[in-house]
Amino acid sequence: MNKPLLIEIGVEELPAIPFLKELPNIEKKWSDILEKNRLLCDFDFYYTPRRLVLWHREFQVKQEDSVQEQFGAPVKIAFKDGEPTGAALGFAKKCGVSVDELDKIDQGRGEVLYFKKEVAGTDAKDLLNDMVNEFINSLNFGKSMRWASRTDTFIRPIRSLSMILGEEVVEGELFGVKSSNFSFAHRMVSYEPFTYNFAGDYFAKLDNNGVILYPEDRRSRILNQMKDIEQRHGVNIELDKELLEEVVAITEYPTALIGKFDEEFLELPEEVIVTSMKEHQRYFAVYKDGKLTNNFIVVSNSKTEDFGYIIAGNEKVLRPRLADGMFFYKNDINNGLSNEGLKKLTFVEGLGSMYEKSQREAKIASFLADIFNVEQKDLVEKAVMLSKADLMSEMVFEFTELQGLMGYYYAKLAGEDELVYTALKEQYLPDGEDSELPSNKFSSIIALSYKLDNLMGLFSVGKIPSGSKDPFGLRRAAAGIVKIAMEHELPVDLGKIIDALAASYPGLDKKQLVEFFNERLFKIFEVNPSVLKAVLGSGETDIFKISKKLCALNPVVQSDNFKEYTTTFKRVANIIKDVDINSELNVNDSLLEDAAEKELYSAFTTVTSKDYTCYEDELEALFALKPQLDNFFDNVFVNHEDEAIKTNRKNTIGLVYQEFRKIADIKEITI
Secondary structure (H helix, E strand, O other), X not given: OEXXXXXXXXXXXXXXXXXXXXXXXXXXXXXXXXXXXXXXXXXXXXXXXXXXXXXXXEEEOEOOOEEEEEEEEEHHHHEEOOEEOHHHHHHHHHHOOOHHHOEEEEOOOOEEEEEEEEEOOOEHHHOHHXXXXXXXXXXXXXXXXXXXXXXXXXXXXXXXXXXXXXXXXXXXXXXXXXXXXXXXXXXXXXXXXXXXXXXXXXXXHHHHOOOOOOHHHHHHHHHHHHHHHHHHHOOEEOOOHHHHHHHHHHOOOOEEXXXXXXXXXXXXXXXXXXXHHHHHHOOEXXXXXXXXXXXXXXXXXXXXXXXXXXXXXXXXXXXXXXXXXXXXXXXXXXXXOOOHHHHHOEOOOOOOEHHHHHHHHHXXXXXXXXXXXXXXXXXXXXXXHHHXXXXXXXXXXXXXXXXXXXXXXXXXXXXXXXXXXHHHHHOOOOOOOOOOOOOOHHHHHHHHHHHHHHHHHHHHOOOOOEOOEOOOOHHHHHHHHHHHHHHOOOOOEHHHHHHHHHHHOOOOOHHHHHHHHHHHXXXXXXXXXXXXXXXXXXXXXXXXXXXXHHHHHHHHHXXXXXXXXXXXXXXXXXXXXXXXXXXXXXXXXXXXXXXXXXXXXXXXXXXXXXXXXXXXXXXXXXXXXXXXXXXXXXXXXXXXXXXXXXXXXXXXXHHHXXXXXXXXXXXXXXX
């Protein structure tokens, strides 16, 4: 038998950001609890800032009966001379019965003791309270709090609990609050609770009391109101999706309103205004003809007919925020960009100050500028040494997320070269999965230097990511280096960079860092892992070359006839397994006796005598040696009695293998 089940947990206003981080896990956690209690069914989860709601249209009022099976020792051990042994007596005690009540069953390996009993299902209402308590305790919002005299914690105080099965209030208690059939209206409608008798009554009364329970309805309401504002005012609202979800989470009856701030504040950089509005006030920015206007959108949670005082109040609150921004901005311009203050700002323990970090980055940038053939080395050094200067600015102290960007504005106002101020803006790119990349080679050097110093520096002092912990974002830094190298076709050779700059990082283990970096490549490149392993087996540490080799090799591996190649190259690998493949191998023409080996060596020298413009052509030429290799294997006896001929034949195959391995270690590929 099924009945509707409504569970509402009433709370004080939930903070949006920690709640939204946990939101993707909430339904799964309740579903797991339902399954564990043999009550799994479809349900919906709804939320407002003051309530968490689990709604089950059809909920079992009782667990289904089940059969419990237990298996014991083999019968030949359980009985001796017809009498039960300790094994039989212990199993019977475990099952709660006498030995005579035990059965025997043959599972294919002889008879064992067996006991089966019917277990009656428990009434759901006897389980619900423990289930709800387990659910609430499973939620992880980061920080929690205590209230009143309680010692247990939750993200916010629990104020009500409802568990309504059909029309029955299921008894229960959560954080000292007993289950009841009342809930709370929107604060501007009433502070008094309202009662309801069943789920349909609950939903109707919430609606009548100013609460839009369904988050998708609140979201649609906000979006429709924004669209109406855009049409009425001829503007475009920047729809920040994260901000939208935050607003949905903090409102029960949202209303989008347009406000205005003084036009003089448009003198501020756009990002300062937008960041101030989003971070401090949760306002949406408004544009017209592609330019920021002195309007903003606030989403009110008020239930009223007159929003004039709400708009005025928000305008009044925003003004001092922007005035502070203007004060910081003008002060920073007057003070200019200077990196002297960085000498007193610690980067990481063991790695000195931010000024010393900038000096290390400058060495990396100088090395990369030579490798990349960038002529403006003086500007490269200047850009690096200025890159962290805005950390000392008042604006970045207030809005840390504007670091780099404020350096761009201040350097531009100071008349610095465009390459320099653009590089300051782009130094942290890419800073996310779908982030933009530095726009040119010059900016790429600055961005790479920052990321490479983070990796080499932090690895040198033991700050290495482990498991899911990566507090310094080193995995993201490694991915960023790969993306930049590929985007601008830059020869970023991690091995050579470490060798050239190791003196700046005394504790750095090169092998450890290269292995970490290579592990990231398996996450970045969407190819058969064995193909990447084969390319890395070539010893290649140049990121761009690795990507080019993968692009050349992967289509060959995915081709229908690659399995034919696999057989041939396994034979190659088997023949040279006792050859030092890293040594210089020589073939003596005069020792080539058989026509098949002469044909192979001739074809091989023809292939290797050519210059190839891409790995695709070189691989095609090398794979074209398959007929000659197969002919060699079919007709040439490698283990000749003459040691010199035997060595010569192995070296012939070894040379083919070595040439392949310049691109990839083919024997590593599995399909």
